[in-house]
Amino acid sequence: xxxxxxxxxxxxxxxxxxxxxxxxxxxxxxxxxxxxxxxxxxxxxxxxxxxxxxxxxxxxxxxxxxxxxxxxxxxxxxxxxxxxxxxxxxxxxxxxxxxxxxxxxxxxxxxxxxxxxxxxxxxxxxxxxxxxxxxxxxxxxxxxxxxxxxxxxxxxxxxxxxxxxxxxxxxxxxxxxxxxxxxxxxxxxxxxxxxxxxxxxxxxxxxxxxxxxxxxxxxxxxxxxxxxx
Numbered sequence: 001x002x003x004x005x006x007x008x009x010x011x012x013x014x015x016x017x018x019x020x021x022x023x024x025x026x027x028x029x030x031x032x033x034x035x036x037x038x039x040x041x042x043x044x045x046x047x048x049x050x051x052x053x054x055x056x057x058x059x060x061x062x063x064x065x066x067x068x069x070x071x072x073x074x075x076x077x078x079x080x081x082x083x084x085x086x087x088x089x090x091x092x093x094x095x096x097x098x099x100x101x102x103x104x105x106x107x108x109x110x111x112x113x114x115x116x117x118x119x120x121x122x123x124x125x126x127x128x129x130x131x132x133x134x135x136x137x138x139x140x141x142x143x144x145x146x147x148x149x150x151x152x153x154x155x156x157x158x159x160x161x162x163x164x165x166x167x168x169x170x171x172x173x174x175x176x177x178x179x180x181x182x183x184x185x186x187x188x189x190x191x192x193x194x195x196x197x198x199x200x201x202x203x204x205x206x207x208x209x210x211x212x213x214x215x216x217x218x219x220x221x222x223x224x225x226x227x228x229x
Contacts, residue, residue, distance in 0.1 A: 030183055037175035041164060044171075047178045048160040054185045055150045058134035065093045082190060085131040091119055092130055092139045103142035106195060133188025136195050149194075152209070156181065159212045166216045177208045 037044040064073070071090040073080040081087065092109065103109075110116055110128045120126040130136045138146045160178060163169040184205050188194055196202050 026183060026186070029186075030179055033179045033182065034175050037178060038171060041171075044175060044178060045161060045164055047182060048157050048164070050182050051153045051185045052157050054182075054189070055134070055153050058132075058189065059146075059150070062089075062093055062135060062138060065090045066096060069094070082131075085190060087123060088119075088127065088130055089132055089135055092135050096139065099142060101142045101144055103138070103140045103145060106140055109139050130192050131190055133192045133194035136192045140195060153185075156209055156212060162216060163212060163214070168214065168216050169212070173211075177211060180208060181205065 033047060037047060064070075065086075069090070070086075071081070072086045095104075095109070095115065098104075104112070110126075116126060116128070130139070134146075137149050141149075160169075160174065164174060184193060184201060193199060193201055193205075
């Protein structure tokens, strides 16, 4: 246990610089995204589609680990493991065939002693965390859950585009919603926020999804509004 604790502390020390740098970069991205959204409707429309693009990229990333069996990303002579996060990703995806349709259930993967202990024995450490929200959805809810999640993201982007086209949402509010959803989807590439109902960001994400579920104004209402002085 002492050795595992030392390894865990060392792992967290290695991850801290990465986390600080990523937090700073995300802050700059958030400011740029908000300002450009307020400046250009076209930018806002492009940003509304980014969550869909990230779901597709995440699916391709998981397919890479599933088909190759690699525990890191290999680009030419470079090996990328995101401070050993890819070790966890590959291990979780390697168990996908054990429950492909509906997954292991919420928090049902790492709570299995044989899965938890095997990773600990092979790596000498275990974090009880996927460090990837997309993989968490795939492993815990299966193909069905990931499909429904992706469909909801696509519907969100489509609805936002409709609201923008119909001018049925305040521009600042729309920019804030798009920016938050984009940053949330991006964060889940290296952290697990999805499926964590006790986290404020997860609750806020669901609230924003419901916020765009509003009816579009009818053409008659729009004409009536234009006719009024």
